[in-house]
Amino acid sequence: MNIYTLQNEEAFVQTAAGLITGLVTSRPRAKLGLATGSTPVGLYAKLIQMHNNGLVSFAGVTTYNLDEYVGLPENHSESYRTFMNEKLFNHVDINMERTFVPNGNAADLEEECRSYDRMLDENGPVDLQLLGIGHNGHIGFNEPGTDLSGGTHVVPLQEETRLANARFFDSLDEVPTHAITMGVASIMKSRQILLLIRGEDKAEIAHRALTGPITTQCPASLLQCHPNVVVLLDEGAGRYF
Ligand code: GLP
Numbered sequence: 554m555n556i557y558t559l560q561n562e563e564a565f566v567q568t569a570a571g572l573i574t575g576l577v578t579s580r581p582r583a584k585l586g587l588a589t590g591s592t593p594v595g596l597y598a599k600l601i602q603m604h605n606n607g608l609v610s611f612a613g614v615t616t617y618n619l620d621e622y623v624g625l626p627e628n629h630s631e632s633y634r635t636f637m638n639e640k641l642f643n644h645v646d647i648n649m650e651r652t653f654v655p656n657g658n659a660a661d662l663e664e665e666c667r668s669y670d671r672m673l674d675e676n677g678p679v680d681l682q683l684l685g686i687g688h689n690g691h692i693g694f695n696e697p698g699t700d701l702s703g704g705t706h707v708v709p710l711q712e713e714t715r716l717a718n719a720r721f722f723d724s725l726d727e728v729p730t731h732a733i734t735m736g737v738a739s740i741m742k743s744r745q746i747l748l749l750i751r752g753e754d755k756a757e758i759a760h761r762a763l764t765g766p767i768t769t770q771c772p773a774s775l776l777q778c779h780p781n782v783v784v785l786l787d788e789g790a791g792r793y794f
Contacts (some may be wrong), residue, residue, distance in 0.1 A: 586682030703736030
């Protein structure tokens with residue numbers, strides 16, 4: 554793992570954006586694995602800015618998102634499809650038909666998981682998988698105790714995760730109880746992983762995930778087994794390094 558602590562927000566987003574635009578420029582048909590959550594918002598804004606300045610094109614890029622809530626209509630303001638459209642896709646020259654987000658509203662969720670995996674297998678591997686981390690060490694929505702070999706699957710969300718995400722909803726009751734997520738095994742197939750961790754509230758989990766025992770009790774710790782991981786920490790998240 555290559556772990557870097559960046560001194561300020563601008564350096565943090567600039568470094569992350571530089572890695573992605575460098576890849577897309579050298580490989581215009583790159584396959585990107587994308588993530589939601591508050592952590593990558595600044596990165597997406599930077600990518601839009603670089604796109605608008607003519608520094609990068611996403612015209613040939615295909616994207617696969619990690620996860621989606623179960624039961625929220627696709628156009629719900631808090632669905633991850635809406636998030637991606639609003640934070641990135643609507644503002645760059647990407648072909649929307651090559652942006653994939655699991656359909657958490659599918660009539661047959663098991664079939665949706667299988668077909669997402671088939672698509673990843675047929676089109677993969679992903680060149681770069683962007684990740685954030687939950688306070689309990691989750692990646693995507695792979696909660697602690699996750700099955701190591703898991704492909705895309707439906708997961709019940711832990712109370713801690715629902716509470717953390719309640720800030721985006723009017724009340725905790727509105728936070729979905731389940732999600733579809735790519736599995737850890739699918740994530741590990743990516744050629745490169747870019748893990749972003751921001752904020753003092755993530756300092757402890759960052760330290761545990763990156764230096765502690767490799768255990769399914771902390772899904773992000775499994776990334777220690779991946780051969781090509783770049784971790785960017787801001788000063789808060791990096792305080793124990
Ligand atoms: C969410 C997402 C994850 C994300 C994590 C952290 O629930 N499913 O992909 O990395 O939790 O979110 P945040 O960046 O808002 O702290």
